[in-house]
Every structure is written in C-alpha cells, then in structure tokens.
Amino acid sequence: MSSLFQLAHRKSREGRAQLYEDVWNLFENDGPTLNDAERSIMTDILRRLSHDVEMTVRRRLAERLAANDDAPPELAAMLANDQIEVAYPILMDSKALRDADLIEIIRHRTLQHQLATAMRSGISTEISDALAATGNEDVVVALLENDSATMSSALMEHLVAESQRVDRYQKPLLRRPDLPKDLAKRMYAWVSAALRNYIIENYRFDPSELDDNVVFAMNDAVRETTGEVESNDPSERLVNKLHAAGQLNIGFALKALRQGEVRLFEFALAKLAELRVELLRRLVYEPGGEAFAMACRSLDMDRQVFLTIFDLTRAARGPLTATHRQERNALQAFYADLDQNDALAVVRRWRQDPDFLSALNQLSATD
Structure with missing residues (x-):
C-alpha cells in the first residue's frame, strides 16, 4: 500500500490518471485478498479521482470490467453510477452488479441509465418492478421488449390494464412469450384490428371463445370514449x-x-x-x-x-x-x-x- 500513498501525492492530471489506473489494477487483481477496510479505502480513492480522470479512461476500464464476471461489485456499482457513456457497458453486461445497486440506479440516476438497465439481460422481478414504477413509457416499452426480463404476474396484469390507456404497450406485451393467454384474450377488447388478428393467430383461440364479459368490457370502453355511458336518451x-x-x-x-x-x-x-x-x-x-x-x-x-x-x-x-x-x-x-x-x-x-x-x-x- 506504500506505493499507493506515494502515487496519491501526485498533483498533475497525468499523475491522478496513473493513480486511478494503478488503484484499479490493484483492486481488480488483488480484490479477493483485500480486507473490507482496504476495499473501502480504495473504492473511496477511485470515486474521488473519477472527476479528474478523462471519460475515455473510465470508459475503457468500464468495458474491461463489464467483461469480467468476477469483477468486484464495488467497482461495478461505482462505474454504473458514472455518466451514461461510462455506465452503459456495465449496466448492459456486468454480472457483478447486484440487484440492490441496480434499484438505486433506477431510482436516482438518469433516464438513459433506466433505459440501459431495462435492456439488461435476465433482470429479476424486483428490477422489473422498479423499472415499471418509474412510470416512464419509454422505460416500460424497453422493459416489455426485453424477452429475458422476468416479470411477476401482478406486474403483467398491471401493464395489461395500462395498455388500455397506453397504446404503445400493446404490441410489445402481445409479443412477449410469457404473456398468459387469458391476459391476451382480455386485451382483445381494446387493441386494434391488426393486433386482434395477431392474438387469434398466435394465441390460438377463436373469436367465438370470447366470453360475454370481454365483449361487454369492449362495448363499455367504446361507450366511454363516445360519451354514451349513463345515457339520458329516454x-x-x-x-x-x-x-x-x-x-x-x-x-x-x-x-x-x-x-x-x-x-x-x-x-x-x-x-x-x-x-x-x-x-x-x-x-x-x-x-x-x-x-x-x-x-x-x-x-x-x-x-x-x-x-x-x-x-x-x-x-x-x-x-x-x-x-x-x-x-x-x-x-x-x-x-x-x-x-x-x-x-x-x-x-x-x-x-x-x-x-x-x-x-x-x-x-x-x-x-
């Protein structure tokens, strides 16, 4: 650690960049042997130096770390919270990121961070819930288009209900391989004619299978949009x-x-x-x-x-x-x-x- 403190006294931008990379290499190579105090100190040094290190350096290290399945979670979380140009490869590919870190990023970072997380492979139900909770239509569409994302049945039902109000949700919902048939049948009541044909062809049911509740729900929806509910016509x-x-x-x-x-x-x-x-x-x-x-x-x-x-x-x-x-x-x-x-x-x-x-x-x- 003595060489580390010597490097810390360098005042020039080049010296700080060199310190950043040296600490990074030390963390990456000797991470498993470091104790908690050493890991905390080194993470703090890297975080403090991030503002003085060019984005190209941070981006290069982020790409290297994203490809390392055994990378230290602290480093992955730090880079994932960086500017999106640096965070993107980590958010997309790093297996070192923990769900708790991703949820914090979704809640407190930018729309670009949320979108990158929504496109991440194999995200859990907790991450899907956090992404849907943003209420941002672009984020929800990106989540729905991610076939590898796991969604709870409660979230799926919620988004199906929302698709009656938000047309953009309809097509990616119907194209999800995990959408239950009963929810697809429910959507038949309000989607376009083209998507109705898609439902019939891909979910393998005949229109005659639709129960009266679905038909009545569709007619109610039409009446609501045309102002016919609670008609005053005698x-x-x-x-x-x-x-x-x-x-x-x-x-x-x-x-x-x-x-x-x-x-x-x-x-x-x-x-x-x-x-x-x-x-x-x-x-x-x-x-x-x-x-x-x-x-x-x-x-x-x-x-x-x-x-x-x-x-x-x-x-x-x-x-x-x-x-x-x-x-x-x-x-x-x-x-x-x-x-x-x-x-x-x-x-x-x-x-x-x-x-x-x-x-x-x-x-x-x-x-």
Missing part, C-alpha cells in the same frame, strides 16, 4: 329497464316500429342482438340488407317478421321503390337459406369488431 333508458326486467323481446321492437318509434326500435333490436346501436343502424340501413338479415337470423327471428321489419324500416326513410322490391325478393331467398349458427357466428364477430363488412365478406368466402 328510449335507451326504457329499453334498458325492460331488458333488466326480462320483458324485452322482438314483439316489442316490432310494435315500436309499427307505431313510428324508430329510435325505440333501434335501441331495442340493438339490445337484443347485443350490438352497439350505431352498428345496428348501419346494419339496418346498409344497401342490400344482407347484414341486417344476418342480425335478425341470429335472433332466430321468423322470416315473415324480418321481411315486415325490413319493409317498415325502409318506409320510415321514404316511399318504397322498385329497388326495394328487388332487394326484398333477394332477401327472402337469402334468409330462407341462412343458417342461424352461421349468422350467430358473424354477429359475435361484429360484437368484437365493428368492421362488420370484412366479417361478412369472410363468411362469404367460405361458402
């Missing part, structure tokens, strides 16, 4: 009350339509078919009427009742034309040949995906 309130009392049926919908209560009819039929009223209106008034026929056939509606409703909805929008008669004749045959199970399968898809035309085309392609 027609909707009446339909909801009748449905809750078990008194809502096709006969009521037809009666409302006959009496000119078109809005009441729309809410009633939408409720019976478990579709959003905006989508139901599109089905009812779409040219051709095949989509509307699908919705009615899924309810096992009598063909003559369907044709009557078709006539009344068209008449509500103006005088019936020759085009209406042609559509009606075509629909009469279409409805007779339409299997209720096929219609129900399509309607279930509409409940999950408002792009009903693509679902209808898909069904047609299989005929």
Whole structure:
C-alpha cells in the first residue's frame, strides 16, 4: 500500500490518471485478498479521482470490467453510477452488479441509465418492478421488449390494464412469450384490428371463445370514449329497464316500429342482438340488407317478421321503390337459406369488431 500513498501525492492530471489506473489494477487483481477496510479505502480513492480522470479512461476500464464476471461489485456499482457513456457497458453486461445497486440506479440516476438497465439481460422481478414504477413509457416499452426480463404476474396484469390507456404497450406485451393467454384474450377488447388478428393467430383461440364479459368490457370502453355511458336518451333508458326486467323481446321492437318509434326500435333490436346501436343502424340501413338479415337470423327471428321489419324500416326513410322490391325478393331467398349458427357466428364477430363488412365478406368466402 506504500506505493499507493506515494502515487496519491501526485498533483498533475497525468499523475491522478496513473493513480486511478494503478488503484484499479490493484483492486481488480488483488480484490479477493483485500480486507473490507482496504476495499473501502480504495473504492473511496477511485470515486474521488473519477472527476479528474478523462471519460475515455473510465470508459475503457468500464468495458474491461463489464467483461469480467468476477469483477468486484464495488467497482461495478461505482462505474454504473458514472455518466451514461461510462455506465452503459456495465449496466448492459456486468454480472457483478447486484440487484440492490441496480434499484438505486433506477431510482436516482438518469433516464438513459433506466433505459440501459431495462435492456439488461435476465433482470429479476424486483428490477422489473422498479423499472415499471418509474412510470416512464419509454422505460416500460424497453422493459416489455426485453424477452429475458422476468416479470411477476401482478406486474403483467398491471401493464395489461395500462395498455388500455397506453397504446404503445400493446404490441410489445402481445409479443412477449410469457404473456398468459387469458391476459391476451382480455386485451382483445381494446387493441386494434391488426393486433386482434395477431392474438387469434398466435394465441390460438377463436373469436367465438370470447366470453360475454370481454365483449361487454369492449362495448363499455367504446361507450366511454363516445360519451354514451349513463345515457339520458329516454328510449335507451326504457329499453334498458325492460331488458333488466326480462320483458324485452322482438314483439316489442316490432310494435315500436309499427307505431313510428324508430329510435325505440333501434335501441331495442340493438339490445337484443347485443350490438352497439350505431352498428345496428348501419346494419339496418346498409344497401342490400344482407347484414341486417344476418342480425335478425341470429335472433332466430321468423322470416315473415324480418321481411315486415325490413319493409317498415325502409318506409320510415321514404316511399318504397322498385329497388326495394328487388332487394326484398333477394332477401327472402337469402334468409330462407341462412343458417342461424352461421349468422350467430358473424354477429359475435361484429360484437368484437365493428368492421362488420370484412366479417361478412369472410363468411362469404367460405361458402
């Protein structure tokens, strides 16, 4: 240690740099034989000298230490707390860093330090929790994209719930090999059409497997974004009350339509078919009427009742034309040949995906 103290008296920058490297080499080579007091003194010397040593020197030593699996943890922690240019190789690769050191770095260092830690291989559940606790979307995305990161089931559920609010979480979550199937199925309610297809293809379940809770959750989410929760519309309130009392049926919908209560009819039929009223209106008034026929056939509606409703909805929008008669004749045959199970399968898809035309085309392609 005498040579160490001699070096400590050097005043020049070169002398301090030489001292830094000499202490470093001594620590690295003789670390296992040093006692706790010696290790503490040497770590303190290195920390004090860090400000006087050029970054290129510190960076070179950091790269050397990152490749040494048996490096002293004190040195790894010191360099990991340095500027990110120095800390990066340690944060990414050093196995000498302890979880406690990493958690301190996550809590007290920069965003760049957090991102480097999130990309580290094989991080523990405790580190994942600390990274997620930062609340920084960039850090969470980096964590989710790190397939080797271990996450607790509680954290995974939390991030899945957050993905309803933060779209950026959705794709990396669904691409994680450890995402449970039930959580992927839950996400189906709010992700984009492209990601829904990804879920179906990669998690191997059919859209018909989605339970009513998922469908209702998706419809609730849509209503929240369009301001439809707690509607003040008297027609909707009446339909909801009748449905809750078990008194809502096709006969009521037809009666409302006959009496000119078109809005009441729309809410009633939408409720019976478990579709959003905006989508139901599109089905009812779409040219051709095949989509509307699908919705009615899924309810096992009598063909003559369907044709009557078709006539009344068209008449509500103006005088019936020759085009209406042609559509009606075509629909009469279409409805007779339409299997209720096929219609129900399509309607279930509409409940999950408002792009009903693509679902209808898909069904047609299989005929």
